[in-house]
Amino acid sequence: MNNFELYNPTKLVFGKDTVSKLGSLVEPFGKKILLVYGGGSIKKSGLYDRVLSELAAIGAAVHELPGVEPNPRLTTVHKGVDIVRAEGIEFILAVGGGSVIDAAKAVAAGAKYAGDPWDFTIGKAKIEDALPLGTVLTLAATGSEMNGNAVISNWETKQKRGLGSKLVYPRFSILDPQLTYSVPRDQTVNGIVDIMSHVFEQYFTLTDGVPLQSRFAESVLLTVIENGEKALANGEDYEARANLLLAGTYALNGTLPNGVVTDWATHGIEHEVSAIYDIAHGAGLAIIFPNWMKYVYEAKPERFAQFAERVWGIDPSGKSADELALAGIQATRDYFTRIGAPATLGELGIGDDQLDRMADEAVQFGPIGSFKKLGKADVKRILEMSL
Amino acid sequence: MNNFELYNPTKLVFGKDTVSKLGSLVEPFGKKILLVYGGGSIKKSGLYDRVLSELAAIGAAVHELPGVEPNPRLTTVHKGVDIVRAEGIEFILAVGGGSVIDAAKAVAAGAKYAGDPWDFTIGKAKIEDALPLGTVLTLAATGSEMNGNAVISNWETKQKRGLGSKLVYPRFSILDPQLTYSVPRDQTVNGIVDIMSHVFEQYFTLTDGVPLQSRFAESVLLTVIENGEKALANGEDYEARANLLLAGTYALNGTLPNGVVTDWATHGIEHEVSAIYDIAHGAGLAIIFPNWMKYVYEAKPERFAQFAERVWGIDPSGKSADELALAGIQATRDYFTRIGAPATLGELGIGDDQLDRMADEAVQFGPIGSFKKLGKADVKRILEMSL
Numbered sequence: 001m002n003n004f005e006l007y008n009p010t011k012l013v014f015g016k017d018t019v020s021k022l023g024s025l026v027e028p029f030g031k032k033i034l035l036v037y038g039g040g041s042i043k044k045s046g047l048y049d050r051v052l053s054e055l056a057a058i059g060a061a062v063h064e065l066p067g068v069e070p071n072p073r074l075t076t077v078h079k080g081v082d083i084v085r086a087e088g089i090e091f092i093l094a095v096g097g098g099s100v101i102d103a104a105k106a107v108a109a110g111a112k113y114a115g116d117p118w119d120f121t122i123g124k125a126k127i128e129d130a131l132p133l134g135t136v137l138t139l140a141a142t143g144s145e146m147n148g149n150a151v152i153s154n155w156e157t158k159q160k161r162g163l164g165s166k167l168v169y170p171r172f173s174i175l176d177p178q179l180t181y182s183v184p185r186d187q188t189v190n191g192i193v194d195i196m197s198h199v200f201e202q203y204f205t206l207t208d209g210v211p212l213q214s215r216f217a218e219s220v221l222l223t224v225i226e227n228g229e230k231a232l233a234n235g236e237d238y239e240a241r242a243n244l245l246l247a248g249t250y251a252l253n254g255t256l257p258n259g260v261v262t263d264w265a266t267h268g269i270e271h272e273v274s275a276i277y278d279i280a281h282g283a284g285l286a287i288i289f290p291n292w293m294k295y296v297y298e299a300k301p302e303r304f305a306q307f308a309e310r311v312w313g314i315d316p317s318g319k320s321a322d323e324l325a326l327a328g329i330q331a332t333r334d335y336f337t338r339i340g341a342p343a344t345l346g347e348l349g350i351g352d353d354q355l356d357r358m359a360d361e362a363v364q365f366g367p368i369g370s371f372k373k374l375g376k377a378d379v380k381r382i383l384e385m386s387l
Numbered sequence: 388m389n390n391f392e393l394y395n396p397t398k399l400v401f402g403k404d405t406v407s408k409l410g411s412l413v414e415p416f417g418k419k420i421l422l423v424y425g426g427g428s429i430k431k432s433g434l435y436d437r438v439l440s441e442l443a444a445i446g447a448a449v450h451e452l453p454g455v456e457p458n459p460r461l462t463t464v465h466k467g468v469d470i471v472r473a474e475g476i477e478f479i480l481a482v483g484g485g486s487v488i489d490a491a492k493a494v495a496a497g498a499k500y501a502g503d504p505w506d507f508t509i510g511k512a513k514i515e516d517a518l519p520l521g522t523v524l525t526l527a528a529t530g531s532e533m534n535g536n537a538v539i540s541n542w543e544t545k546q547k548r549g550l551g552s553k554l555v556y557p558r559f560s561i562l563d564p565q566l567t568y569s570v571p572r573d574q575t576v577n578g579i580v581d582i583m584s585h586v587f588e589q590y591f592t593l594t595d596g597v598p599l600q601s602r603f604a605e606s607v608l609l610t611v612i613e614n615g616e617k618a619l620a621n622g623e624d625y626e627a628r629a630n631l632l633l634a635g636t637y638a639l640n641g642t643l644p645n646g647v648v649t650d651w652a653t654h655g656i657e658h659e660v661s662a663i664y665d666i667a668h669g670a671g672l673a674i675i676f677p678n679w680m681k682y683v684y685e686a687k688p689e690r691f692a693q694f695a696e697r698v699w700g701i702d703p704s705g706k707s708a709d710e711l712a713l714a715g716i717q718a719t720r721d722y723f724t725r726i727g728a729p730a731t732l733g734e735l736g737i738g739d740d741q742l743d744r745m746a747d748e749a750v751q752f753g754p755i756g757s758f759k760k761l762g763k764a765d766v767k768r769i770l771e772m773s774l
Contacts, residue, residue: 001629003402008395014646017389209626211613212633215606223599239596242388246599246645255642258633259401 001209001259008254010139010146011172014074016238017134018176019047022054025172026187030090030177031058034083036065036104038251042138051095051136052223062253063087065107068096071153071160071274071281072103076119079122080107084131092133094170097187098142101135102150105168108133118154130167136174139183140244141191143198143252145173153275159361160275173251177241179260185232191248192228196221196332197285202262203307204293204371206300210260211244214306217256221255221311223247225335232339265369266292269379272358286341287348290333291385295328296372301325303371345386355383388596388646397533398559401633403625405563406434406523411440412559416519418445418478423452423491425483434567438482438523450474452494455483458547458661458668459490460541464504471518479520484574485529485581488522489537492555494650495520508548517554518721523561527631528578528669530585530639532560537731540662547662559677562636564628572619576727577669578635579615580646581739583674583719584607585638589649590694591680591758593687597647601693604643608698610634612722619652621727652756653679656766659745661665666735673728674735677720678772680714683759690758693704733774742770 013021026033033055040050055062065080083089094104110117112129119125137145144150149164183191201215224247230240250256253335268294270284297304308314308328316324317337339341345351357381367373374382390537400408413420420442431436442449452467455737470476471494481491497504499516501757506512531537536551570578590604611634615671637643656679657671688708695701695715703711724730732738754760763768 001402001633003405004399006399006401007397010394012391012393014393015388018390114671209629212606212610212630212637215609216603219599219602219606222602226598241388242596242646243599246388250599259629 002207004256004259006254007166008169010169010253012146012175012249013172014175016176016178018174019050019054019179021284022051022136023058023173025134025174026055026060026091026093027058029171031060032088032090033060033062034065034080034087034089034092034107035105036068036080036092036094036096036100038066038070038322039064041093041182042095045179046244047136047138048180049225051093058195058259062182063089064089065103068100068103069153070099071097071278072106072151074118074152074154076103077106077110077152081110084111088140089131092131092244093136094133095136095138097137097139098144100170101137101142101144102152104133104135105144105150106152106163107131107149108168108280109163109165117163118152120163121152127163127165127167130165131203132171133168134172135170136179137245138179139187140180141194142243142250143248145175146249146253149174151271158275159173160271175245177238177245180241180245181236185340186280188231188235190280191244192224193282193286193336193341195224195244195248195251197289199256200259200289201264201267202256204263204296204303205260206371207260211316213256213258213260216250218310220247220251221254225311228339241251244374261370263369263371265371265374268368269358269382270360272361273345273350273383275298275361276354276358277348277350279350283348285343285344287345287386290329290336291382293329293332295378295382295385297325297329298322299372304328345383352387355380358383389594389648391628391644391646392449393641393645394553395533395556397640397687398557399533400559403561403563403565405561406437406441406566408428409523409561410436410445412521412561413447413478413480414445416558417449419475419477420447420449421452421467421474421476421479421494422449423467423479423481423483423487423494424457425453425455425457425487427453428569429482431697433625434482434523434525434566436697440661443478450476452490453492455487456540457486458665459486459493459538461505461539461541463490464493464497464539466503467491469498471498476518479518480523481520482523482525484524484526485531485623488529488531488557489539490526490536490753491520492520492531492537493539493550494518495555496550496552503538504550505552508539509716514550514552514554517552519558520555520560522557523566524632525566526574527567527628527635528581530582532557532562533636538658543622545662556712562632564625564632567628568623569631570622572727573667575618575622577667578631579667580673580723581612581725582611582631582635582638584653584669584676586643587676588645588651589647591683591690593758594645595646600643600645600647600655603629603637607634607638607643610683615726648757650756650758652758652761655749655755656745656769659748660737660770662748663741663745664735664737666737670729670735673723674730674732674773675769677716677723678769680716682765682769682772683756684712685758689720690746691715732770738772739774740769745770
C-alpha cells in the first residue's frame with residue numbers, strides 16, 4: 001500500500017424527497033444563484049419547477065445557464081463565466097448529470113481566473129480559487145457529485161481534457177433515487193458502464209497489499225451488476241435505482257484509490273474517440289474496456305483471475321490464471337452486451353480513418369496507464385481491436 | 388435503504404513517515420497547542436520527541452495533558468479544559484489511541500462550554516462550538532480519528548457515556564502504520580476485536596436493500612480477519628499493520644451505516660461492564676458479542692447466514708439458515724479465542740454480583756439495540772451467558 005491522503009468535504013444528502021432540503025443547503029452561501037442544467041429533461045420531469053420553488057422560498061435571485069451538452073463544451077463554460085461576472089453570482093447550482101456538474105465546476109473555477117479556464121486542463125494554470133457549488137444529481141454514472149474533477153470538451157480543437165482541484169468539490173450533493181426514474185434506457189446503460197469503468201481504472205493495479213481497497217471495488221462492481229439489470233427491468237425500482245446511485249458515487253469519491261496506483265488509460269483513449277465523434281462516454285467505454293483488458297491482462301493475470309472469481313463468480317477449479325482472466329474479460333463483455341451496450345466502434349458508425357490521430361492525441365503528454373504503460377502503437381492496436 | 392446524510396471533513400494522511408507533515412498540518416490553526424497523550428508509551432517509542440520537534444519547527448508553544456486513561460475520565464477532561472482556558476490554547480493535538488482522541492474531543496467541546504462537559508453525554512447540553520483538533524494515531528482500533536464521537540467515563544458515578552458532534556471531527560489525522568509496530572500483543576488483539584465489533588454493530592441490521600453497505604462491511608471484516616493474524620505473527624509486517632489501521636478507520640468513518648438502522652446494544656452493555664470494572668473495551672466486546680449474537684440471531688437468521696457464508700466462508704450446502712447462523716457465530720467466537728481474546732467475564736475476575744446494576748444502567752434511557760430491542764431482562768440474560 002502506498003502513502004495517500006483522503007479528504008472529501010462534500011456533504012451527501014441521499015434519499016427520497018431530499019430536494020426539499022435544497023433551500024437550507026444553499027442559503028449559507030448567498031442569494032445570487034447560477035442554475036446550470038442540460039437539455040431540458042428537468043423541465044419535463046418537473047424537477048426544474050421544484051428547484052425554482054425551493055430557491056424562491058429563500059428569496060434567491062436565480063440566473064440560468066441552460067443547454068449544457070452531454071460532453072460539456074468550453075464555449076458553454078465561457079458563457080457561464082460571463083454570467084457569473086455580470087450578475088455577481090455567489091453560488092452555482094448544478095441540476096443534472098455528470099456533464100452539467102462538470103460544466104458547473106469549470107465555471108466555478110473559471111470565474112475566479114483572469115485567463116481561459118481551458119488553461120486548467122492543459123497545465124497552463126492551477127485552480128487557486130473557485131465559487132462554491134452544489135448539485136442535484138439526476139443520473140447514476142458520473143461520481144462528479146462527490147469529487148473535485150471535471151472533463152471539458154474543446155470543440156474547436158477537438159480535444160477533451162480534465163481539470164481537478166480540492167476547491168471544486170461540491171459543498172453538497174442531493175441524491176434522490178426517484179429523480180433517476182425517468183432516465184431513458186440507453187442512458188441507464190451508459191451509466192452502468194461508466195460506473196463499472198471508473199472502478200476498473202482503480203481496481204486493475206499492480207500495487208500489492210491493498211485487500212481492503214480491492215474488496216471495496218469488488219463491492220461496488222457486484223452492486224452495480226446486480227442492481228443494473230434490476231433498474232433496466234423496472235425503471236421505478238427504488239432500491240435498484242438507490243443502489244446504482246450510491247455505487248456511482250462510491251466508484252469515484254476517493255474510497256477506491258487509497259494507496260493504489262490507478263490506470264485511467266482507457267478513459268484517456270475513450271476521450272479521444274468522443275472528442276472527435278461526440279459519442280456517449282459510456283458507449284465508448286463499453287467498446288474499449290474489454291479490449292484494453294485483453295491487451296493488458298498478461299501484465300498480471302492473477303489480478304484478472306481474482307476479478308473473474310470474485311466479481312463474476314467463475315469457478316477457478318482446473319483453470320490457469322490466464323484462462324480465468326480471459327473468462328472474466330469475456331463475462332464483462334457479455335454483461336455489457338446483455339444490457340444493450342455497443343461492442344464495436346462500427347456499430348456507432350466509426351471507421352478506421354482517424355485511428356492515428358486519436359492514438360497521437362492520447363499519448364501527447366507521454367505514455368498512458370500504469371497496469372501496462374501504453375504508447376501510440378499500443379493505443380492504436382486497442383482501437384483496432386475495437387473497430 | 389433509508390435516507391441518510393454523509394459528511395466527513397477529516398483529512399486522512401496515511402502512510403510511512405507521515406508525521407513529517409505534522410507541522411504544516413497544524414500551522415493554519417495557530418501556535419498555542421495542547422498536546423494530549425496517554426501513559427507515556429509515546430515517550431518510549433520516540434514519537435513524543437518527533438512530535439515536539441515538528442511543532443518546534445513551526446514555532447508552536449506546547450502545553451501538555453498527559454496521562455489520559457484507557458477509559459478516559461471526566462476528571463482528565465476537566466484538567467484539559469482548565470489548561471485551554473488558562474493558556475489560550477488554539478489547537479488540540481491528540482497523539483495516541485482512541486481514548487486519547489476521545490479525551491481531546493471532550494476537551495475541545497468542553498472548552499467552549501460554560502458548564503460541565505459531562506452535560507453533552509446526558510443530553511443536558513448540545514455541542515455548539517469546539518476548538519479545532521487533530522490526531523496522530525498510534526493504535527488500530529478506535530475509528531475516533533475520523534469521526535465526531537467520543538466516550539468518556541465518570542468515575543464518581545461509575546458511568547461511561549458518549550458525546551458526538553460534527554464540530555469535533557479531527558481536522559486531520561496522521562496514520563503511520565509504523566507507529567503501531569510497538570503496540571503490545573494484547574492491545575493488538577483488543578484492537579482487532581474492537582474494529583470487528585464496530586462493523587458488527589452496523590452490519591447486523593433489519594434494514595433491507597443495502598447490498599453495497601453490507602459488502603463494504605464484509606470487506607472490512609475480511610481484511611481485519613486476514614491481517615489481524617498476520618500482525619500478531621509479526622508486529623512489524625507493514626502491510627498487515629497498514630491494512631488493520633485503514634480497516635479500523637473505515638469501520639467507523641461513516642461508510643458503513645449509510646441508510647442502515649444500526650444496533651450498538653453490545654457497546655452499551657460493554658460500557659456498563661467497563662464502567663464498573665475498568666476492563667479493556669476490546670476484551671469486554673470479545674466476551675459479550677458472540678453471546679449477543681446467539682441471543683438475537685433468530686430475529687433474522689438470514690442475515691447471520693450471509694455473515695457465515697461471506698465472512699467465514701462456511702459452505703451453506705445442506706444447512707438451514709439457523710444452522711449456518713450458529714456456525715458463523717461459533718466461527719466468530721473461535722477466531723476471538725484463537726487470537727487470544729477472553730471468552731468469559733470470569734477470566735477477568737468478574738462475577739455475577741453487579742449484573743443487576745449493569746443491566747439497569749444499560750437500559751436507563753429505554754430499551755437498547757435495533758436488531759432485537761433489549762430490555763433489562765434481555766441484557767441481564769446476555770450478561771449471564773457471558774459469565
